[in-house]
Amino acid sequence: MEITFLGTGVAIPQKNRVQSGVLVRLEEKPLLIDCGSGVLNRFPDAGVSHTEVDTVLLSHLHLDHVADLHPLIKANWLRGNTSMKIYGPEGTEEWFSKVIDAYEYLQEEVDVDIIELVPGKEFTPEEFDCEISCTAATHSVPTLAYRVTGEDGEFVYSADTEPSRDVMDLAAEADLLIHECSFPSGMKVTNHTTPSSLADILEEYNNEIGSICLTHFYPEMRGHEREAVHRLKEYFEGEVIIAEDLMKLEL
Numbered sequence: 001m002e003i004t005f006l007g008t009g010v011a012i013p014q015k016n017r018v019q020s021g022v023l024v025r026l027e028e029k030p031l032l033i034d035c036g037s038g039v040l041n042r043f044p045d046a047g048v049s050h051t052e053v054d055t056v057l058l059s060h061l062h063l064d065h066v067a068d069l070h071p072l073i074k075a076n077w078l079r080g081n082t083s084m085k086i087y088g089p090e091g092t093e094e095w096f097s098k099v100i101d102a103y104e105y106l107q108e109e110v111d112v113d114i115i116e117l118v119p120g121k122e123f124t125p126e127e128f129d130c131e132i133s134c135t136a137a138t139h140s141v142p143t144l145a146y147r148v149t150g151e152d153g154e155f156v157y158s159a160d161t162e163p164s165r166d167v168m169d170l171a172a173e174a175d176l177l178i179h180e181c182s183f184p185s186g187m188k189v190t191n192h193t194t195p196s197s198l199a200d201i202l203e204e205y206n207n208e209i210g211s212i213c214l215t216h217f218y219p220e221m222r223g224h225e226r227e228a229v230h231r232l233k234e235y236f237e238g239e240v241i242i243a244e245d246l247m248k249l250e251l
Contacts, residue, residue, distance in 0.1 A: 001024065001025065001026055001150045001151075001152040001153055001155075001250070001251040002024070002025040002248060002249070002250055002251075003022060003023070003024050003025075003155065003176075003178075003248065003249045003250075003251070004022070004023040004024075004025070004046050004048070004246065004247070004248050005021075005022055005215065005243045005244065005245060005246065005247045005248075006018070006021035006022065006023055006039045006042040006043070006046060006245065006246070007019045007020050007021040007034075007036055007038055007039045007042060007245060008020070008215045008216065008217060008243045008244060008245050008247075009036075009038075009064075009216070009217060009245075010064050010182065010216060010217065010218050011036075011062075011063060011064040012218060012219055014217075014219055014222075016244070016245055017217065017244075017245055018036065018037065018038025018039060018041075018042060018245060019036025019037045019038050019039065019063075019064040019065070019067065019068075020034040020036040020039075020059075020064055020065045020215075020216060021033070021034050021035050021036055021038075021039030021042065021068070022034065022157060022178065022215075023046065023048060023053075024148060026128055026129060026130050026148075026150050027129060027151075029052075029127060029128060030048060030052050030053055031053075031055055031056075031057065031125070031128065031130075031148070032053045032055070032056045032057070032072075033056075033057045033059070033146065033157055034056075034057070034058060034059055034065040034066070034159075035056060035058075035065070035066060035067070035068045035069040035072055036063070036064040036065050036066065036067050036068060037063070037064065037067035037068055038068065039068045039072075040068040040071050040072050040075060042245065042246065045246055046246055050072060050075050050076060050079075051075075051076050051079045051080075051081045053072065053076070054076075054081065054083055054084055054085060055084075055085045055086075055087075055125050055126075055127075055128070056069065056072075056084065056085070056086050056087070057087045057088070057132070057146055058086060058087065058088035058089070058092060059088075059089075059137070059143055059144050059145070059146070059157070059159030059160065060088075060089055060137075060139060060141050060142060060143035060144070060159060060160065061088070061089070061091060061092065061095050061141060062141065062160070065159075065160075066095075069086070069096075070099055070100060070103070070106075072084075073106070073110055073112065074103075074106055076110075077106065077109055077110050082109060082110045082111055083110075083111045083112075083113075084110065084111070084112045084113070085112075085113045085114075085115070085125065085126070086112060086113070086114045086115070087114075087115045087116075087117055087123075087125070087132075088114070088115075088116060088117065088144070089116065089117060089142040089143060089144050090116055090118070090142050091116075091141075091142060092114055092116050093114045093116060096112070096114055100112075117134055117144060119134060119135045119136040119144065119166075120133075120134070120135065121133065121134055129150065129151060130148055130149055130150040130151075131148075131149045132146055132147065132148050132149070133146070133147045133149075133170070134146050134147070134170075135147075135166045135167060135169070135170045136164075136166055137158060137159045137160065137161035137164060137166075137167055138161045138162040138163075138164045138166075138167075138191070139159070139160045139161050139162070139191050140190075140191045143159050143160055143161060144159060145157060145158050145159050145161065145164075145166075145167045145170055146159075147170050147171070147174065150251075152251050153175040153176070153251030154173075154174045154175055154176075154251075155174055155175060155176035155177070155178060155251060156170050156171040156174050156176070156177050156178065157178045158171075158177065158178060158179040158180055158193075159180070160180055160182075160191065160192060160216065161180060161191075161192075161193065162190065162191060162192065162193060162197065163193055163197045163198050163200065163201040163202075164201075165201065167179075168201060168202075168204070168205050171205070171208070171209050172205065172208040172209070173208055173209075174209055174210065175210040175211065175251050176209075176210055176211050176212070176213060176249065176251060177209050177211070177212045177213070178212075178213045178215060178243070179193065179198060179212060179213070179214060179215070180192060180193050180214075180215060180216035181193050181194065181195060181198065181214035181215070181216065181217065181221065181228055182194070182216055182217065182218050182221070183218055183220050183221060184220060184221055184224035184227065184228070185224075185227070185228070185231060187220065192216075195214075195224075195227070195228040195231040195232055196231060198232065199231050199232050199234060199235045199236075202232060202235050202236050203235040203236075206235060206236055206237060207237070209236075209238060210238055210239075211238045211239040211240070211241060212232065212236060212238065212239070212240050212241065213240075213241040213242075213243050213249065214228060214229075214232075214240070214241065214242055214243060215243035225242045228240075228242070229242065
């Protein structure tokens with residue numbers, strides 16, 4: 001299982017970080033998790049054709065996680081691929097329909113299947129040899145954290161969230177936890193995570209998770225990356241990784 005971080009940033013532009021997107025290659029087939037602005041243009045740099053992607057998991061519907069989804073569908077259509085399956089939280093179908101209704105020419109040309117999920121759902125996407133489960137994250141809109149289990153390992157993607165026992169329970173016994181870390185320690189934030197707030201809950205799960213990869217960085221995190229790693233290592237024995245755009249991890 002190969003994990004490529006197409007985007008590790010947020011809605012505010014930053015050098016070398018576009019918005020959220022993670023590409024997971026399970027054997028030969030790619031699964032895309034979130035598709036924020038800039039993610040589509042990362043495909044050539046990642047050495048992956050966008051036309052390979054026909055299945056997307058959306059964590060939630062904030063623009064920095066979905067803005068390139070319709071452009072991806074159009075790009076695939078222009079190259080002859082018209083089918084897409086999208087999994088997401090409550091409200092995904094209504095949101096998708098409202099946007100694509102503005103582009104009648106595209107609506108008539110593509111076949112998009114949307115499956116809305118509820119926390120606790122377990123499923124296997126068609127043509128994938130993996131199991132996926134989800135739980136509710138703690139954010140300002142309905143948000144799902146995902147656990148992907150394949151032959152080579154399993155990981156959890158927290159999505160945007162405050163530190164959450166539901167998310168940490170989902171990550172128990174996983175090889176890798178990809179967790180947002182939007183702001184540095186010392187900032188008072190809601191709906192997001194800092195190294196200190198994650199460390200407070202991580203101590204309870206120290207021996208249950210293999211490694212942690214931090215992502216979803218606001219500009220305020222620049223220069224605080226080593227500090228974040230040091231803070232978490234006080235409570236966590238595994239490796240702590242700072243995600244960068246186009247970084248690859250193998251499970």
